[in-house]
Structure formats: structure tokens, C-alpha cells
Amino acid sequence: MDIARGIGDFLTLKRNFHTLRGQDLRDWQRSRCNELVRFAVSASPLYRRLYAGRDLENFEELPTIDKAVATEGFDDLNTAGLHRSEVEAFALGMEASGDQLRYLRGPDGRDFVIGMSSGTSGSRGLVVTERAISEGLPFVFAARSGLPIRLLPWRIVFMLRVFSKAFQDINAPLIRLDYVNTMTPVQTILDKVGRMRAKILMAPPSMLRILADHAPSMPSLRLLVSYAEVLEEADEAAIRSAFDLPLIQIYQASEGPIGSACRLGSLHINEDLVYVELLDGEGRPVTEPGQKARRMLVTNLYNRVQPLIRYELNDLVELGEPCPCGSGFRTIRRVIGRADDVLWFASAEGGRQYVFPDLVSRWIISASGLVSDYAIAQAGDDSLELRLSVTRDEAQAKALADVLASLRAGLERHGCLVPAIRFAGPVELPPPGMKRKRFVSIARKGT
């Protein structure tokens, strides 16, 4: 690995975070986007077709792409001559053999790191990163992780559902990062944290929630980092109070490092690594703090092997206030959920009314202090299935009645015709290796 280049990247990322702002930042992003578009048209048959006859300088008018386009058009989209069948076979072979530390050698002799995302939607996504870029990751991680310098050397236990070479690479002189599969038994995780005197635990919130019951067994920990799943308010509160430690978020999608926490704990968009467009239901830019975006388009500014330009990410976020840390990078107040999580109901005034998942969460949690977990599944406009776990079995009936009343009242206030709500029992754990999903729309409805 080229340490000098890594340190150069680290310093550039630090400087960008503190100096790029306002119109300068927008101009800088615009010129990077335009350059990427020109490159994509010259090197990717898919973009050449997609942008034919378009004004390439008019970035906001260019067609968007999504996971289906990137997956089905993989061969034409990538600029390294890679074929989907080969890359997928390689990724599956790594999974099957347990040897996940190999590089894929491309036709032009370059090495690539292959990541495979299962995704809750079921379609398998492939993300290709050049080895040289992946090897710079420890420095990107150091510059943007939000991990305080005073905790150096960072000894980190990093819990992942799937492993990829890209993560193994995060092992530099002052960073030791040990990977633990999320299917590892709890006792083994506790042993690992104890043995390496880990200061930092990075895990999806559903895992942090499980480990919260064992917080006293991990006294070396100084910081918790949540990533990979939506950190809901109820989970956040439960995790914070069990560990009594700071909890920060990293917002990492397979498609790029979307955001990281600053020293004050605000989640900033990595404006110099990804260009993020937040849009409302009518396609207008979301610019006001507190406003929720219905659509999120991401352009990865550095991946040229698999250019992702105006890529529709299936996430719902709420824009935050400018941060007192002084950075001009936008903040995300909350990741509300996935776009699939939005529930739809018949409106009392005719037509249909959508409800954001965070609102439904609040109706449920605020109804009863005995709720320990919940899940909602929607099969149609007029029916809803509720799962509910409570802290005390004998309180089930009372908690359920309170939650149902609160849900009905909330939906009514929101202008929805209240659907039939069926209680389906306590929350079930997802099958091993699957993401937990609190909101499930069985019949996916259009927007």
C-alpha cells in the first residue's frame, strides 16, 4: 500500500471537510459531476446510450438509474470490461469457500475488490472497487469516521453480516480493526472485545440492541458506532442507556460512503466523495432543515470502474441544521427508513395518503412504556398487521390495546381512513444473515 498517497488523501479529506462550503462547494461538485459524466459517456456503453441526445452539462436533467438498471446493465455499465456472470461467480465462490480475501483480476490486469449486497428487496447487487482505491480506505476511514483522535490507537470490533476484502484492508499502524460475523454467538463476541481490550464497537443497531444486555461485560468500550441499518429513536435510547456511552452513526451504502459523524456527533454528508441530491415528492430540491426527502439520488465521485451517476438510493432522510463544528457539509438529522417503508392508506378525502415510518414508530412507542419491539406489515391500503413484544408478558393485553388506540388515532389525525389492524403475535427474529426490517410492505405500492 502507498502510505504517502494515503496520508495525502487523509489531509485532503480533512481540508475539504473544513474549507469547502456554499457556492464554492457546489461549483466544485458540479465540475466533478460534469467530468464524471464525460468520462462515463466515453467509457461506458450504458451511459452512452442513456445520455444520447442529452445536454451533458445539464446534470440535473440527466436520466436517473437504479439498482435494477445497474444490475441488469452491469456488463455495459462498468468500464473495465467485466462480465456480470464472472463477477457473480467469483463473489459466490468467495462466500462458499470462506476465503473472502481475494482480488478479481480484470481483463486489463487491474485488481478489483468485489462486494455483494443482498438487500432487503432481494435482488443481488455487485459493487466493484479498484484495489488502489480500496487500499486507501483506512485513511478515508480515519479522516471521516468521526472517531476521536484521543481514542488512538483505535482498537475496533467491527460486526458485519457479510465480509469483503474492502473491510479487511482497514488495518493501519494506529488502527486495528477485527471483523466479527454478526452470526457469532454473543459469548464469543464478549470474549473478543475483552481480549483485544476494544475501545470501539461498530455494529448494526439490531446487534447493538442484543449486546446492550451484556454491556457491563465490556468495560473497555469507549464508543459505539451504528451503521448499516436505520437507527431508530427507540433503539438509540435503549442502547445509549444500557451502555452509557456515546453512540455515533456511519451512513455507508454499498454504493458509497454517504455520511459520517463529526466530532460533535452530527451526521454530515461526505460531499467530496458522493454528490447527494435530495428531492421532495414533486422532484424539487429539499433544502430546508427538518424537511424530509422522498427521493435521494447519489453520484459516487470517485468510482470510475462502475460509475454510479444519479443513482436512486432507496433511503428516506431528513435534512439537518448547519453544524456548529464549522463544516459546510450538509447534515442529515435522521435516516428515517427505506423508501419501501412508507405506508400508504386510503385518504379520508379520497385518493391516497402516505405516512412516513418514523411517525408510525412514534405512535407505537409513545403509546406504552412496555413495548420492547414491534413490526408492521402492510398487505394493502385497508389492512395492517402488527407484531408487538412487551417487557412483561402479563402486560401484553394492556400494551396492545394502548398501541392499537394510538395507531388508530394517529392515522385518523393524519387524514387516513383507518384500516383493519390485525395483531400477529410477538416480533420474530429474522433468519440468520437477513436484515431486520421493521416495516414491510407486502404489496409494493407506487408513489
Ligand SMILES: [Zn+2]
Ligand atoms: Zn459537524
